[in-house]
Amino acid sequence: MAKLNILRYPDPRLHTVAKPVAAVDERIRRLVDDMLETMYAAEGVGLAATQVDVHERVIVMDTSGERHSPLVLINPEIIARSTELAVAEEGCLSVPQIYDKVERHARVTVRALGRDGAPFDLEAEGLVAVCVQHEMDHLVGKVFVEYLSTLKRERIRTKMLKKTREELRR
Numbered sequence: 001m002a003k004l005n006i007l008r009y010p011d012p013r014l015h016t017v018a019k020p021v022a023a024v025d026e027r028i029r030r031l032v033d034d035m036l037e038t039m040y041a042a043e044g045v046g047l048a049a050t051q052v053d054v055h056e057r058v059i060v061m062d063t064s065g066e067r068h069s070p071l072v073l074i075n076p077e078i079i080a081r082s083t084e085l086a087v088a089e090e091g092c093l094s095v096p097q098i099y100d101k102v103e104r105h106a107r108v109t110v111r112a113l114g115r116d117g118a119p120f121d122l123e124a125e126g127l128v129a130v131c132v133q134h135e136m137d138h139l140v141g142k143v144f145v146e147y148l149s150t151l152k153r154e155r156i157r158t159k160m161l162k163k164t165r166e167e168l169r170r
């Protein structure tokens with residue numbers, strides 16, 4: 001396995017729309033394993049392939065406190081969503097140290113393929129529902145800061161660019 005580089009906002013590659021995975025083969029399984037290693041190393045609860053500059057519909061998640069319940073969603077599609085909405089504070093490995101409230105569907109049902117290529121349905125609520133909607137946004141090129149006000153988003157953009165410049169200088 002290998003740790004992958006995570007793109008940081010406002011990298012324009014984060015706005016790429018991912019293509020469906022044609023076949024869950026060895027290449028995809030290696031990607032999934034590398035993404036899990038990358039997510040755990042960065043102490044995140046979710047990671048979309050878009051964030052590691054691979055533009056195929058693959059998501060990994062682990063919302064368990066124990067960090068050993070990986071969830072893999074390949075070609076995920078939302079097949080049902082609650083009309084009820086819920087607001088939760090979100091963060092993102094591509095926007096480090098920024099947290100803000102986002103409103104999303106309180107419950108969603110997602111149909112996807114697992115690491116073995118077999119289809120399954122996931123009925124998600126709470127943190128899992130937040131996470132899956134956040135990660136699926138990445139696959140269509142959307143970062144959670146795009147739900148915030150223009151002013152907030154501009155502040156975050158400036159902060160992230162400064163952080164990246166400082167790191168490059170070191």
Ligand code: NI
Nearest residue numbers: 091092093094
């Ligand atoms: Ni994210």
